[in-house]
Amino acid sequence: MHYRTRNIVAGTVAPYSCLHGWRTSAWMAFLLLALAGSAVSVARADALDDKSDRFLSRKMAARPVSGWSSVILWLGDGRQLTSKQREQIRSLGGYVYRHLPVVDSVAARVPNRNVSRLAALPFVRRLSADVTVRKTDEFTVASSGADVAFSRYRLTGAGVAVAVVDSGIRESVDLARNNKSRVVARVDYVAGIGAAGNDGYGHGTHVAGIIAGNGAGSTGPNYHRTFYGIARKADLVDLRVLDATGQGPVSDVVKAIDWVVANKDVYNIRVMNLSLGHEVGESYTTDPLCRAVEAAWKAGVVVVCAAGNEGRLQPIALPLLLNNDGYGTAYGSILSPANSPYVITVGAMKSTAGGRAGDRIGSYSGRGPSRLDFVLKPDIVAPGDGVISVNAPGSYVDGAVGSTNRVSWTEFCYEYGNPADASRYFRLSGTSMAAPVVSGAVALMLESDPRLSPDTVKARLMFSADRWAFPDGRADPCTFGAGYLNLPAALAQTAVATRYAVSPVLSRGVTGEVTLVADVGPLGLWGTGVDGTHIMWGSKSSRPSWHDDSLWGSPLWSDNAVWSVINAGVDLSPIVIHGDDD
DSSP: OOOHHHHHTTTEEEEEEEGGGGGGHHHHHHHHHHHHHHHHHHHHHHHHHHOOOHHHHHHHTTTOOOOEEEEEEEEEEOOOOOHHHHHHHHHTEEEEEEEEEEGEEEEEEEEEGHHHHHSTTTTEEEEEOEEEEEOOOOHHHHTTTTTHHHHOOOOOOOTEEEEESSSSSOGGGGEETTTTEEEEEESSSSOOOTTTTTOSHHHHHHHHHHHOOOOGOEEEEEEEEOOOOSSTTTTEEEEEEETTTSSSEEHHHHHHHHHHHHHHHHOOOOOOOOEBOOOOSTTTTOHHHHHHHHHHHTTEEEEEEEESOOOOOSOOOOTTTTTTTTTBHHHHOOOOTTTOSSEEEEEEOOOOOGGGGOOOEOOTSOOOHHHHHOOOOOOEEEEEESSEOOOOOOSSSHHHHHHHHHOOOOTBBBSOOOGGGSEEEEEESSHHHHHHHHHHHHHHHHHHOTTOOHHHHHHHHHHHBBOOTTTOOOOOHHTTOBBBHHHHHHHHHHESSOOOOOOOOOOOOOOOOOOOOOOSTTTTOOGGTSSSSSSEEOOOSSOOOTTEEEEEEOOOOOHHHHHHHHHHHOOOOOOOOOOOOO
């Protein structure tokens, strides 16, 4: 019957209705109902296509007949869910499980069969999948210049609080002051409000140690090597959003960001570190995570994000055939929310023989520009490979790779005396480790001058960064951003941003050249938004400009291969927010 009905609509079996006159009216009524139902279905499908991200669109294209979807409903600017709207969600078999006022949204669960109906509701401005998020994973102090910041300026980050949105922060002597924890507040979105010091995965504790470890666990007459963080007296705020496997939903991260914005003045939270992310599935203008970090930025919090560890084009190295240490380069691999033009996006450098001058990009480090929006990222690179920091003994990471990644007591002790020394410190690599280096650096900058806005902080970090290139001299802003973090130079910077320091957008010309878009939106380019002698984005040079106080010229390069890789499509399966341990 369904086959015949479809063909009647198509006009191919219409004579069938003329065989019996008394059936004509019944058939016409049936056809009208079928057509009406089809129109409603088409309308719902169109609404889903227009309003959903790529994760939901792909999932619903498979027409699942069972199961549930967790979605984030964007209600619109400043709107809250009314009781009538909540009842409409319930009528579809759904329910709201989290309110997200920082992005004017709610998170809801709804049967898969009704996702299209939910999208068709007039009060739903946008639907985004509440996908799973995961973490993104000693030479940090010397290579960043933090040792100079301490010895020359005596900066320690004292009085500045850094929010760590991660897997939790385990208590440690390295994160204490006078035997009292420097973790001044804790909020747990995994096990419920109030759980203290629970880092089942071990990632957040390591990140916190990079930001603010004071080396107490490796200081004294029995130790010949001390492991410091960047801002050794900064306070920490622990917002646990990742579970014991290093995963968690986007809505929990958004809720944590909302908490930071609401409580920033209570704890003097000036910096927020996000060493987590997910594949880009929609524009940053609609992505819930990107909208949340933008709100935090505009509220006065410097947001630092890991670029992600998707910089390898393939998992197996072929050194004789491919660049990037034989892995090939995956351009367009920046994760969300690092694709937001507002935040400071950080790529990871690795140490090689010869000191800082020999440092190279980590092959895994995410490369720009961002997918869909083509925002030039990362903004800066920092030490992130083989970083020694505080361990969380018994955590998932410690159990999984502790035999190879724990720092042996022989590396920092004269003799074995304290059993804790055997598991006190840990090595991890990734942009997850590079981001907290920058977060610690920002804490020092804000201690030096608390008046700095997030935009001025970003401008000074990028202006002062050491221009970096591949060993053969090739410059690549989509790999190195503005360059390698130079904290002493950033502290000496005087430029002041007079508007939002948004990262620029790239465009490809008809002949293949890649250039900066002259107009990145109502906020304009940095060239007219920075008070000082520097020009952030040049527009006259025919090649990359790495001198005369200019970061980049236009065009940047003319490599069609870069653009083809970016536009090759993104694998959205599995749909997860990736972390950065490598």
